[in-house]
Amino acid sequence: MTETRRGIAADLEAIWRGALRRTQVGPLVRAALSADPPPAGRVPVLAIGKAALPMAEAALAVLGDRADDVLCVVPEGGRAALAGARVVVGSHPRPTRASERAGAEVLAWAARNAGRPALALVSGGGSALVVAPAEGLSFEDKVEAAASLMRAGATIHELNALRKHLSRTKGGQLAARLAPAPVRVLVVSDVPGDELTTIASGPFAADPTTL
Secondary structure, eight states, X not given: OOHHHHHHHHHHHHHHHHHHHHTOHHHHHHHHHHHSOOXXXXXXXXXXXXXXXXXXXXXXXXXXXXXXXXXXXXXXXXXXXXXXXXXXXXXXXXXXXXXXXXXXXXXXXXXXXXXXXXXEEEETTHHHHOOOBOTTOOHHHHHHHHHHHHHTTOOHHHHHHHHHHTBSSTTTHHHHHHTTSOXXXXXXXXXXXXXXXXXXXXXXXXXXXXX
């Protein structure tokens, strides 16, 4: 490799490492909460998605003993423990019964904290990690409907439109369960365009799609 090519390679690596540093979720969450802290008092915390654990860890570092009833839903195969939090495991990218159990945990958390100002930390993967089928549907119904769309080559937007209509948490329904209290939501996007209704199927974003 020539000196010129080595120099270009070093520059590219420096740019890549700089981009990774800038997108670490922990510092981003700490910065957001430090600049605009949640209301005074105890704050229930929910974190769901592939980045749930580092996001929750950062939130706990800022909130300290103000953090209350902290629930994290994380994917299988990674770290599944965080001091000061209850951590439950779901499955990704295809949901399993673990995802259904995680969905029940999230619904129970929402019921306990309805009417309380809360903090929600949302990242990609939440659609598969948290499954709570709509009334009258079985877990198998919901999973097979989504799998059929995936096999047909549906886009993430099309897939999530279906998921919202077959769920008790997605498409803003989780926010509705906490109403009328305000919920501070920090979101890490993994979809083109950063559309809030699409990331994790938008549990805290109103659903613009129709039947």
